[in-house]
Amino acid sequence: MADEIVAKIKDAVDIVELVGDSVRLVKKGRNYSGLCPFHDEKTPSFIVSPDRGTWHCFGCGKGGDVFSFVMEKEGLSFPEALEYLGRRAGIEIPRRKNRGQTTDLYSVMEMAVDFYRAELKGAAGAVGKGYLSRRNLSSQDADAFELGWAPSAWRALNDALRREGVTQEQLLKCGLVIQGEKGCYDRFRGRVIFPIRNVSGRAIALGGRIVDGEGAKYLNSPEGPLYNKKENLYLLDKAKNAIREKGRSILVEGYMDAIRLHMHGHRETVASLGTSLTEEQALLLKRFSDKCYICYDSDTAGQNATLRGMYVLQRAGLQVFVVRFPGGKDPDEMLQSEGGEDLFNEAVENAQPLVLHHIGLFKAAAEKGGQAKAAEELLEGMAQLTAVELAPYMQEIAHAVGLPDYQLASELNRLRRGRRLSSRTEESLAGDVQPLDLETADAETPPSCDPAEMGLLYLLWISRELRVSASVAEVIRMFQDPRLKGIAGALLTGEQPESLEHLWLEMGDHFPMSALSGGASFCDTLSGTDMEKWQKLSADQGRRVKQARYIQLKAMMFRGEASPEELAEYWTLAAELKR
Ligand SMILES: [Zn+2]
Known part of the structure; x- marks a missing residue:
């Protein structure tokens, strides 16, 4: 009998769909692969075979079928896994005695959902139905989303479920009732009920919207064995x-x-x-x-x-x-x-990317006069993102807050370091590799970047010594291309080349690696050691950046727009460049 049900469930449950609920799967030939949910990994070594109905991880060696997967993943016993998958496949499982306690709580929640739905349909549900129709929800809509009605009486659910054999303790554990001085009473009264289900579709909590009378507009189940709000x-x-x-x-x-x-x-x-x-x-x-x-x-x-x-x-x-x-x-x-x-x-x-949305808010706040505080908040927010993520927006941000690019980059680095020092958890988060938001370029089209900039980036990429010894502000200043600047910033703030490369591959972003190989070819044309190449390129680049600034200042001077500081900067640069 049990074997028959096992076979039936195996036939009915699609293993790709089941595993796909918790693992991002990508089709690879006849199989699917993804990151193993049972050990920490960055390269997928977890394979699902729909033909065989099996899964296997080459990293940690775990594997099996649909049953072992839910047992491992949800921490269920075999009978619980049977019931769980049976429910999913719509196959009736003969009732067992002494079922696991959590399973019981899940069924108590289902009973509560059913109770409230029936109440909405009954005479007592008129108030709830009135509210829903004012919100333009029909009774079909209410059915589709399993909406219910909690009557105003103090013990309606409590008494109904107790009659069905549910214990007081179970009702308390589910957060459905509250312990009062004279016994337990219903938590939800006079409210429209919204069942909250977890990702696998099990009822774990309820939300209640008050219709009239006093009390909070919305009330949710408390956290407990079934429900974790976060x-x-x-x-x-x-x-x-x-x-x-x-x-x-x-x-x-x-x-x-x-x-x-x-x-x-x-x-x-x-x-x-x-x-x-x-x-x-x-x-x-x-x-x-x-x-x-x-x-x-x-x-x-x-x-x-x-x-x-x-x-x-x-x-x-x-x-x-x-x-x-x-x-x-x-x-x-x-x-x-x-x-x-x-x-x-x-x-x-x-819709705008978060960074641009935040810049927009900043501009609005600045117009109202809260410039300094808004700028601080803007930079605090941005500092939570990596240099690579911010790269496409650096000019926009710099323009909004009125800082030159390089100063903005070093300000952000300062804030990031502050965050890292302020909390160990933050540190581990900030150390994680972040996905990229860079404009992608096709691998076939060579990046239209300055070869010297690509060369500098390549040297940073291959030399750990350079990455730790170079001055962040000075190096950042040498890059004009915001994308290259972003990658350089990431390398200088501790991102590892191999994890960046992995990430780019995953994101299908070919620009960085083709820029790096462009830089490598350019460096091949130079003589000397890597360090000598770095010194030559950075000196040239530093001079070019100064020249560009010199020309800019000169134009400002002729237009009569240069401030006294800018005039002083102009004369200093002029003297340096003549040398
Ligand atoms: Zn594994």
């Missing part, structure tokens, strides 16, 4: 396949926004349930796609707390884009307004 996103279980297909996720603030976007075909939407985003949530999204579009309402999107959350996502390796809506609307209102669908799509298409 590690979940609302509707991710429904959205994950669409995120994978569309290559992006859309992140909104609240339940209603997320539901509305799904109803309008944006099935890649999840809600953050608060704006303090966590690294865990970022990694969860990154399993399915590298791009995240943040759709908060305009008030929220400009707040510092929100920005910090966005940087958390970016630092965890997501490319963050910020969507802005005209007129301070939230996504839910916008989609329901006339022509809202088009406006919404337009806003998503015009």
Whole structure:
């Protein structure tokens, strides 16, 4: 009997889909490969074979079938894995006695979801239905998103589930009831209920929206054995396949926004349930796609707390884009307004990369007179990103804050070092390799960069000695090309060549390696040791940079725009260049 069910489940569960929920898989011939979820690795050595229905890791040696995968991944016993996969495949598993405690709690949550859904459909649900219809949600919509109604009575859920054999302790552990002086009472009363499921679709918590009366507008389950707020996103279980297909996720603030976007075909939407985003949530999204579009309402999107959350996502390796809506609307209102669908799509298409969004906020704040504080916040934010990530925006940032490029780069390095020293966890984060946001160039087209700059970059690349001994500010100043400058900045702030190269390969970014090989060929034409080549190139380059500055100052002087300091700089340069 058990063998029969095992075979049935193996047939019904798609191993690529199952593993794909937690591992980013890439098709390689007949198999799929990805980064092993059971050991820490940077190069994929984890293989899934759909033909054989197996998985294997060449790194840590683990492997098996769908059962061993969920047992290993979810920490389940074999009977629990049977039930878990049976539920997933829609195959009924005969009930066992003494089931694992967590499994019991999951089923208690399912019972609660069912109870609240039935209440919404019944006579007591009229208030809830009234609220939903005011929000333009039909009863079909309520069904599709499993919405429910928690009656106003004190012990409705408690009594109903106790009659079904659920213990008081289980209800408490699930956070469904609260221990009072005269016994337990329901946590959710007089609220519309939104079930929160984890990435594999198990109910783990509830959200409740008050309809009238007193109390917080939204109430969520407390954290407990099933629910960890930091590690979940609302509707991710429904959205994950669409995120994978569309290559992006859309992140909104609240339940209603997320539901509305799904109803309008944006099935890649999840809600953050608060704006303090966590690294865990970022990694969860990154399993399915590298791009995240943040759709908060305009008030929220400009707040510092929100920005910090966005940087958390970016630092965890997501490319963050910020969507802005005209007129301070939230996504839910916008989609329901006339022509809202088009406006919404337009806003998503015009979403700005996080750095540019932040520069825009900075400019607005500076106009209102908060220049110094805003500049500080802007640079603090930027310093969370690596030099490589910032490279495409350096000129824009420098222009916005009114610092020359090289000074900006050294200011950012100073802030980064401060961050590293201030906290050990920050240090480990900042030391991690970050993905690139560089403009990519085809490998076939040779980069249109100055050969001497590429040569300097190549020498930095091959010489650890140079990377640790050279002055960051001086070296950065020698690069005119922002992309090369970004890579040089990364190397000088401790990024390792091999991890950068790995990252570029993964990102399909061919520009850096072709620039480096261009630099290598250029260096071959020079004589002497690598150190001698460096000295020659950097002296030439230093002179060229000075000449360019000299010409710039001279023009300013003729136009009568040069300040006394700039005049002094001009005369110093003139004397140096004559030598
Ligand atoms: Zn492994």
